[in-house]
Amino acid sequence: MSQSSSSTPTSGPRLASVSDRERRKILWGYFKRYRGLFAAGAIFLLLTNGLALAIPQQLGDAVQLMRDSVGASAEQLAETRQQVIRAAMIIIALAIGAGIARVYSRTTIFNAGRHIEFDLRNELYTHLARLTPSFFGSMPTGDITSRVTNDVTYVRLLFAIAFLHIVNAIVAYTIGIQRMVALDLGLTLWCLAPLPLLLLGMRSIIRALFEQTKRVQAELSNMSSRVQENLSGVDVIKAYTLQDREIDDYSELNTTFYEENVKLARIRAMLNAMIVLIANVGTLVVLVVGAQRVIAGTMELGTFVEFNGYVVALAFPTIALGWVFAVWHRGLAAFERICEVSNYEPDVADPGDLAEKLPTAEEHTALGHIEFDQVNFAYDGSPVLKDISLSIPAGSTVAIVGKTGSGKSTLVKLLARLYDPTSGQIRVDGVPLPQAPLRELRSEIGFVPQEPFLFSMTIGQNIRFGLDALQFDESLTRRAPTAPLIERLGSGTDGSISQQDRIDQAVKIAALDGDLEAFDKGLDTLVGERGVTLSGGQKQRTTIARALLTDPRILILDDALASVDTQTERRILDQLKELMHGRTSILITHRFNALSRVDCIFVLDQGELVEQGTHDALVEKGGLYAEMYARQKLREQLES
Numbered sequence: 001m002s003q004s005s006s007s008t009p010t011s012g013p014r015l016a017s018v019s020d021r022e023r024r025k026i027l028w029g030y031f032k033r034y035r036g037l038f039a040a041g042a043i044f045l046l047l048t049n050g051l052a053l054a055i056p057q058q059l060g061d062a063v064q065l066m067r068d069s070v071g072a073s074a075e076q077l078a079e080t081r082q083q084v085i086r087a088a089m090i091i092i093a094l095a096i097g098a099g100i101a102r103v104y105s106r107t108t109i110f111n112a113g114r115h116i117e118f119d120l121r122n123e124l125y126t127h128l129a130r131l132t133p134s135f136f137g138s139m140p141t142g143d144i145t146s147r148v149t150n151d152v153t154y155v156r157l158l159f160a161i162a163f164l165h166i167v168n169a170i171v172a173y174t175i176g177i178q179r180m181v182a183l184d185l186g187l188t189l190w191c192l193a194p195l196p197l198l199l200l201g202m203r204s205i206i207r208a209l210f211e212q213t214k215r216v217q218a219e220l221s222n223m224s225s226r227v228q229e230n231l232s233g234v235d236v237i238k239a240y241t242l243q244d245r246e247i248d249d250y251s252e253l254n255t256t257f258y259e260e261n262v263k264l265a266r267i268r269a270m271l272n273a274m275i276v277l278i279a280n281v282g283t284l285v286v287l288v289v290g291a292q293r294v295i296a297g298t299m300e301l302g303t304f305v306e307f308n309g310y311v312v313a314l315a316f317p318t319i320a321l322g323w324v325f326a327v328w329h330r331g332l333a334a335f336e337r338i339c340e341v342s343n344y345e346p347d348v349a350d351p352g353d354l355a356e357k358l359p360t361a362e363e364h365t366a367l368g369h370i371e372f373d374q375v376n377f378a379y380d381g382s383p384v385l386k387d388i389s390l391s392i393p394a395g396s397t398v399a400i401v402g403k404t405g406s407g408k409s410t411l412v413k414l415l416a417r418l419y420d421p422t423s424g425q426i427r428v429d430g431v432p433l434p435q436a437p438l439r440e441l442r443s444e445i446g447f448v449p450q451e452p453f454l455f456s457m458t459i460g461q462n463i464r465f466g467l468d469a470l471q472f473d474e475s476l477t478r479r480a481p482t483a484p485l486i487e488r489l490g491s492g493t494d495g496s497i498s499q500q501d502r503i504d505q506a507v508k509i510a511a512l513d514g515d516l517e518a519f520d521k522g523l524d525t526l527v528g529e530r531g532v533t534l535s536g537g538q539k540q541r542t543t544i545a546r547a548l549l550t551d552p553r554i555l556i557l558d559d560a561l562a563s564v565d566t567q568t569e570r571r572i573l574d575q576l577k578e579l580m581h582g583r584t585s586i587l588i589t590h591r592f593n594a595l596s597r598v599d600c601i602f603v604l605d606q607g608e609l610v611e612q613g614t615h616d617a618l619v620e621k622g623g624l625y626a627e628m629y630a631r632q633k634l635r636e637q638l639e640s
């Protein structure tokens with residue numbers, strides 16, 4: 001039966017472009033999640049402005065009282081003094097009240113922003129964990145890091161700062177303009193008249209701000225990627241004495257980043273100048289038009305002071321809008337970059353609830369029967385595996401050999417569902433892979449990749465890594481150790497094996513015990529980033545122990561013994577054969593010495609399965625395997 005998949009890995013990230021409408025909808029969803037906090041923040045802003053904008057009235061009244069008291073009797077002056085002091089006390093109380101409400105408005109709204117940042121970061125990280133190698137192979141790690149860290153922070157500011165200042169401006173303008181109109185409609189219109197013109201002039205600056213912000217963020221990602229890559233490959237750079245060239249390249253990137261930032265600063269400065277102009281144009285109008293009215297006697301001095309008080313009070317919310325524009329556009333550009341990742345669909349779909357469970361050990365005496373049925377696979381359209389059909393009986397140990405680039409690693413990656421075939425079907429114990437729950441399938445496969453990866457923790461923690469994953473996911477812990485493992489270790493009185501026993505055993509089978517004895521701290525030895533403090537062979541054997549500890553149904557060693565000597569390789573393979581009894585082991589290797597005892601050897605050539613059989617049968621056949629074997633033997637003889 002042939003099954004086709006629409007998912008073919010591509011060389012570039014298939015970043016989902018998200019329409020503005022969709023993006024707004026997603027942002028609105030986050031906003032709605034914390035609408036209670038935002039609403040509380042808005043109420044505090046109402047309170048802040050209500051109290052703060054009551055001050056100009058008190059000030060105006062006080063000034064008018066003083067103005068009216070010119071030439072008054074001593075008794076009236078004493079009365080006026082009392083009224084002015086009362087007004088001053090009210091102003092102090094209003095200022096304190098407004099200050100307290102301002103603190104609460106900010107903490108409530110910033111708190112909502114922090115919640116959104118927290119959710120967004122967790123959701124993005126969870127999504128990243130689901131993505132497949134085709135995504136990570138095509139987007140630089142530094143770029144991804146920049147999106148998860150910087151861009152998420154910019155989105156927080158978009159919510160917190162933009163909401164705070166936009167709502168603040170709306171509330172302040174509503175209250176302020178209402179009071180200004182009540183005092184003098186004509187003067188209010190004079191103050192507002194230049195605004196539409198200035199706002200129109202700002203439109204093109206705002207558009208330029210958005211585009212420039214995106215450029216700066218992209219440059220920042222470029223720099224992060226370069227730093228991350230160069231630090232990982234620092235040994236190679238030094239070995240080729242390329243430090244100076246790398247320093248030059250980095251300096252060039254840094255210069256571009258600097259120049260783009262300068263352009264951004266220029267646009268922001270222009271925007272700020274416009275905003276400050278808008279904020280101060282009102283004061284200018286009040287001074288010119290209002291003062292003439294006071295002189296002409298058509299406006300009281302107190303009214304003039306009160307009116308001016310409102311205009312001054314509205315200046316800060318207006319200036320803050322300039323900042324909002326910057327934060328808003330940076331936040332939107334950042335959110336666009338986040339959406340590109342979060343909307344990227346994994347190539348490999350998890351069937352989830354529809355999943356068919358893999359058969360259990362009780363149902364089968366041996367586990368890990370693998371079938372490839374007319375499997376084809378292409379990376380970005382170029383075929384790598386062609387019409388592969390093979391069957392690996394449960395409990396057998398097989399090898400995959402072939403020239404470099406013939407598709408061996410790709411074949412086992414399909415088995416672990418790191419990619420899906422372009423066409424054809426793969427089954428494990430009769431269950432087609434797309435129908436098995438992904439986590440269950442992967443937890444049943446002990447995969448030791450070609451390049452061992454260790455985390456910067458202790459050797460013990462690195463080995464326990466797979467086990468921790470099993471224990472973390474309760475649905476997977478039901479798996480009991482297999483009979484061979486129990487036989488080798490003996491079971492406790494309750495039939496269980498301690499975790500330490502399992503680790504010790506895995507360490508022994510992976511031939512890591514001798515190395516651990518040589519380390520002062522044994523399993524507690526720290527390995528440094530990516531395991532830099534260990535030799536290649538030690539790293540490989542640590543990853544083998546890690547895979548064994550999970551007691552997998554299928555064990556895959558992808559050239560995982562290339563860095564160990566032949567004697568150790570033989571010891572490991574002998575012990576593995578015993579441990580994996582009843583389970584399936586797949587060995588990818590370039591060393592033919594190890595293959596005399598495997599049950600079957602599959603020979604790949606340019607993505608095609610050209611031969612299969614035992615070592616002796618293939619040698620006798622005199623085909624590609626025999627040729628490669630003879631060449632290797634000759635090389636060994638020449639070297640010895």
Ligand SMILES: Nc1ncnc2c1ncn2[C@@H]1O[C@H](COP(=O)(O)OP(=O)(O)OP(=O)(O)O)[C@@H](O)[C@H]1O
Binds near residue numbers: 402404409411450
């Ligand atoms: N992620 C990828 N994207 C695009 N092409 C890839 C990718 N991984 C492998 N290839 C290509 O697919 C082909 C098969 O690669 P694969 O790693 O499966 O070969 P292999 O037989 O395991 O090689 P080796 O013995 O050198 O490890 C090669 O031509 C390789 O360049």
